[in-house]
Amino acid sequence: MDKIGLYLQYPFVRYALIVGVLIALCSSLLGVTLVLKRFSFIGDGLSHVAFGAMSIAAVLNLTNHMLLVLPITVLSAILLLRTGQNTKIKGDAAIAMISVGALAFGYLIMNIFSTSSNLSGDVCSTLFGSTSILTLSIWEVVLCIVLSLAVVVIFVLFYHKIFAVTFDESFAKATGIKADQYNLLIAVVIAVIIVLAMNLVGSLLISALVIFPALSAMRMFGSFRAVTICSAVLSVICAFLGIMISIVAGTPVGSTIVAVDVAAFAICYVIGRFGKKA
Amino acid sequence: MAIITAEHLTLGYDSQAIIKDLHFSVNAGDYLCIVGANGSGKSTLMKTLLSLQPPMSGTIRFGDGLKQNEIGYLPQQTVVQRDFPASVREIVLSGCQARCGLRPFYNKEEKALAEQNMERMSITHLADRCYRELSGGQQQRVLLARALCATRKVLLLDEPVSGLDPKVTAEMYQLIKDLNKEGITIIMISHDIDAALNYSSHILHIGEHIFFGTRDQYLHSKTRRMFLEEEKGGEA
Ligand SMILES: Nc1ncnc2c1ncn2[C@@H]1O[C@H](COP(=O)(O)OP(=O)(O)OP(=O)(O)O)[C@@H](O)[C@H]1O
Ligand SMILES: [Mg+2]
Numbered sequence: 001m002d003k004i005g006l007y008l009q010y011p012f013v014r015y016a017l018i019v020g021v022l023i024a025l026c027s028s029l030l031g032v033t034l035v036l037k038r039f040s041f042i043g044d045g046l047s048h049v050a051f052g053a054m055s056i057a058a059v060l061n062l063t064n065h066m067l068l069v070l071p072i073t074v075l076s077a078i079l080l081l082r083t084g085q086n087t088k089i090k091g092d093a094a095i096a097m098i099s100v101g102a103l104a105f106g107y108l109i110m111n112i113f114s115t116s117s118n119l120s121g122d123v124c125s126t127l128f129g130s131t132s133i134l135t136l137s138i139w140e141v142v143l144c145i146v147l148s149l150a151v152v153v154i155f156v157l158f159y160h161k162i163f164a165v166t167f168d169e170s171f172a173k174a175t176g177i178k179a180d181q182y183n184l185l186i187a188v189v190i191a192v193i194i195v196l197a198m199n200l201v202g203s204l205l206i207s208a209l210v211i212f213p214a215l216s217a218m219r220m221f222g223s224f225r226a227v228t229i230c231s232a233v234l235s236v237i238c239a240f241l242g243i244m245i246s247i248v249a250g251t252p253v254g255s256t257i258v259a260v261d262v263a264a265f266a267i268c269y270v271i272g273r274f275g276k277k278a
Numbered sequence: 279m280a281i282i283t284a285e286h287l288t289l290g291y292d293s294q295a296i297i298k299d300l301h302f303s304v305n306a307g308d309y310l311c312i313v314g315a316n317g318s319g320k321s322t323l324m325k326t327l328l329s330l331q332p333p334m335s336g337t338i339r340f341g342d343g344l345k346q347n348e349i350g351y352l353p354q355q356t357v358v359q360r361d362f363p364a365s366v367r368e369i370v371l372s373g374c375q376a377r378c379g380l381r382p383f384y385n386k387e388e389k390a391l392a393e394q395n396m397e398r399m400s401i402t403h404l405a406d407r408c409y410r411e412l413s414g415g416q417q418q419r420v421l422l423a424r425a426l427c428a429t430r431k432v433l434l435l436d437e438p439v440s441g442l443d444p445k446v447t448a449e450m451y452q453l454i455k456d457l458n459k460e461g462i463t464i465i466m467i468s469h470d471i472d473a474a475l476n477y478s479s480h481i482l483h484i485g486e487h488i489f490f491g492t493r494d495q496y497l498h499s500k501t502r503r504m505f506l507e508e509e510k511g512g513e514a
Contacts, residue, residue, distance in 0.1 A: 160383065170325075170353060176347025222407070
């Protein structure tokens with residue numbers, strides 16, 4: 001306990017906690033929708049696109065990676081959603097193509113142009129999250145706070161519409177709800193969350209951050225509201241614990257958070273199995 | 279004046295027509311049954327009425343102040359994800375969504391409407407239960423309550439009794455008949471010709487021969503006789 005108190009005196013630890021908890025909150029909010037809409041793979045595909053964009057940004061030596069990564073990822077989110085809806089080509093095949101392509105392309109670019117002496121270290125940290133969450137600048141912290149607040153506000157304002165569109169899209173359309181617009185909104189918000197979360201857990205582990213809290217909450221609760229709230233709370237707790245453990249034990253941040261999420265899922269599974277559903 | 283009029287309607291997928299040159303009209307207070315064999319295009323017609331799918335040619339006109347988003351809809355066996363966590367109240371309330379427009383939250387009237395429709399379907403005691411844990415009949419009632427939240431005028435029902443046992447089926451038909459008596463126009467797809475003839479005021483028969491008319495006209499029509507013969511032939 002003393003040790004934690006000591007750590008909390010360092011600003012970089014506080015920054016990491018703020019950013020980590022906010023990102024965990026945002027990703028869990030939409031996780032429920034993604035899982036239920038069978039969209040969880042979109043998160044995966046987008047994170048690879050974000051990785052590709054990230055490597056371009058690194059090569060161009062942009063001081064602020066976000067400015068390039070965010071627009072590219074949002075654009076891909078919209079494109080992916082469109083192809084998933086309109087064409088006869090399997091949506092998941094298109095996503096697999098784009099995501100693997102972006103991944104390979106990103107690595108290629110880094111390999112050819114990078115001046116860094118520690119290339120595999122760079123790649124590894126982009127994929128699995130780095131200690132970069134511990135070296136956040138105040139500017140990044142502020143950007144993260146603003147974007148997460150925007151995500152939470154949008155989610156609360158559109159909560160009922162997101163429910164209607166997620167639960168039964170054709171009924172929603174039939175009664176005159178502009179389901180396509182809300183799907184677009186969901187895609188954009190997801191893209192923002194993924195770009196944010198890349199800093200925390202890296203692009204490979206983002207899906208875990210999005211999916212695990214939702215799946216855990218669904219083991220235990222039977223209403224949309226309860227599942228949403230529970231997954232948000234779970235995700236925040238897991239992120240907090242994960243960051244603390246990783247600082248104290250010196251383990252990688254991203255993997256530690258995901259490991260805590262997995263443990264939480266196991267506990268929820270047992271509770272849901274043997275306890276009474278609320 | 280007719281609230282829904284279909285003229286020269288041709289429906290199909292990928293430039294392949296399933297129904298050709300369909301005419302019919304529905305007046306306020308009617309109880310229209312759509313019958314026909316599997317794959318004859320009944321659900322397709324309903325999707326077109328709901329503007330979920332454009333017609334290949336022809337027009338559907340809404341009259342008498344009926345707006346497209348004032349139609350309640352009970353889908354054919356929704357493939358609602360089996361593990362979707364949603365309480366009955368949340369689902370019924372979502373029927374009010376179209377009334378909200380851009381307003382983010384439900385107001386008092388909409389909440390009251392949802393309660394009232396749950397009462398009507400006698401599912402108030404299930405309000406906080408999880409949808410996926412209900413029986414098929416209970417689930418149908420929930421979806422019907424949701425449809426009632428979306429409309430005061432027209433209900434489109436796609437095989438509302440499929441998968442229900444005879445007792446619950448009879449209850450469901452009675453429920454729908456009562457709604458019709460309260461002034462709600464019903465358009466129902468049914469495989470159950472006997473029930474269709476029992477309850478409806480008009481029949482639309484889709485198939486090789488298209489028939490549209492009142493129930494009594496249908497009883498004496500050639501389409502029905504041929505359909506009956508076909509069925510007998512099929513059974514033999
Ligand atoms: N999305 C689709 N794309 C292409 N063809 C379709 C599609 N949906 C339905 N069809 C075809 O259109 C025809 C009519 O289908 P529809 O679902 O309207 O039949 P139905 O009358 O409702 O049958 P049922 O009694 O089994 O519900 C069928 O031959 C079907 O194969
Ligand atoms: Mg059908």
